[in-house]
Amino acid sequence: MFPIRDHNPSGRTPYVTYLLMAVNIGVFLSYVSLMSDARAINIFFFDWALIPGRVTVGDGYTGILTSMFLHGGWLHLAGNMLFLYIFGDNIEDEMGHWGYLAFYLACGLLSAVAHVLSAPYSAVPTVGASGAIAGVMGGYLLLYPKAKVDILIIFIVFFRILPIPAWIMLGLWLGMQLIGGVGADPDLGGVAYWAHAGGFFAGLILTIPIWLRLGGPSYWSRTHGHPPHPEGDYVTLTSRIPKVKRK
Numbered sequence: 001m002f003p004i005r006d007h008n009p010s011g012r013t014p015y016v017t018y019l020l021m022a023v024n025i026g027v028f029l030s031y032v033s034l035m036s037d038a039r040a041i042n043i044f045f046f047d048w049a050l051i052p053g054r055v056t057v058g059d060g061y062t063g064i065l066t067s068m069f070l071h072g073g074w075l076h077l078a079g080n081m082l083f084l085y086i087f088g089d090n091i092e093d094e095m096g097h098w099g100y101l102a103f104y105l106a107c108g109l110l111s112a113v114a115h116v117l118s119a120p121y122s123a124v125p126t127v128g129a130s131g132a133i134a135g136v137m138g139g140y141l142l143l144y145p146k147a148k149v150d151i152l153i154i155f156i157v158f159f160r161i162l163p164i165p166a167w168i169m170l171g172l173w174l175g176m177q178l179i180g181g182v183g184a185d186p187d188l189g190g191v192a193y194w195a196h197a198g199g200f201f202a203g204l205i206l207t208i209p210i211w212l213r214l215g216g217p218s219y220w221s222r223t224h225g226h227p228p229h230p231e232g233d234y235v236t237l238t239s240r241i242p243k244v245k246r247k
Contacts, residue, residue, distance in 0.1 A: 002079075003169060004161065006086055007148035007231040014089035016097045020104065021081050024129055027069045028077050035073075042125075045070070049125035052116040063125075064116075068108040070127035080129045086149070087133070087140045090227070094143060094210055107135020107203045114198020118181070131195045134177075135203025141170045142207045143214075146225030167225070174200055 034040040050067035054060030071077040092100040111131020140147075145167040153160050174197065181193035211219065222228070 002152060003083070003086055003149050004152045005150050006090075006166065007150070007163065008090050008144055008227045009229070009232045010089040010093040011229070012093055014092045016092050016101050016104075017084060017088035020088070020101075020129075021084060024069055024071065024077065024081060028071050031070075045125035045127065049127045050112050050115065051125050052119050052122040055116050056120045064109060064112040065105075067112065067125075067127050068105075068129050068132050071129070072127055076128060080133055084129065084133050084136065087136050090144065090147075091136050091139050091207075103139070103203070103206055104132050104136065106206060107138075107199045108132030110202035111135065111195045111199030114202075115192050115195035118194035118198075126192050126195065128192070130192070131199035134196045134199035135206070137170055137173070138200040138203030138205075139207035139210075141167060142204050142211050144225070144227050145220075147227050148231060165225075 031041070031044055034044050048063060048066045049070060050063040051060050055064065071080065088100075088104075091103070095103055108129070108131050111134060112126075115126055115131070145165065147166045148163040149166050149169045150161050150163050151169060153162055177193045177196040177200070180191060181197060184190060184193055215222065219228075
């Protein structure tokens with residue numbers, strides 16, 4: 001089960017979102033060949049990834065910024081770029097190109113701080129744009145809680161695209177990060193749950209001035225939580241596997 005699109009068309013071309021996607025993809029392609037050499041990729045990540053233990057002792061500060069443009073594999077990159085593509089255009093539309101870029105970078109930096117605070121002595125390199133993109137998702141939740149998001153559900157040979165409100169999809173995602181963060185040991189590596197949660201809350205808080213400028217609670221009253229413009233409409237696809245009725 002994962003999101004594939006929303007029904008919230010933007011009013012302008014999201015140049016910054018496309019640029020961020022291009023930079024992330026380009027950076028990944030520049031070092032993906034190192035992944036076949038464990039020693040080489042470990043050295044690369046030591047120099048450019050976020051390593052909380054180094055930051056805690058006053059070293060490796062550049063990783064706070066550079067780590068948000070690195071990824072650990074093709075699926076990691078593809079998942080992050082999908083989420084950025086779905087949710088980034090509307091936030092850029094509302095904040096403007098430069099404001100959105102500053103917002104994105106701020107969310108990424110604050111998510112890195114949250115990760116360092118959650119595992120200050122961890123020596124595990126942390127990479128990914130997830131924290132910054134989580135901030136975009138937090139801002140999206142505040143501005144468009146009832147925007148429709150199409151979720152692709154796959155179960156063996158059955159698949160269906162199901163539209164659900166953004167607050168359900170994003171709420172479930174955030175809940176998974178919080179539960180995962182409580183049950184995980186960040187010193188052992190794995191998913192940086194607290195970086196995700198920290199980025200999400202950072203994005204939500206940083207979007208509050210935009211929400212207030214739009215009217216705050218009265219904005220929600222006017223839009224009922226939906227985008228303030230007509231929603232996009234898509235054809236819903238279902239599996240062609242025939243249904244057999246029980247006798």
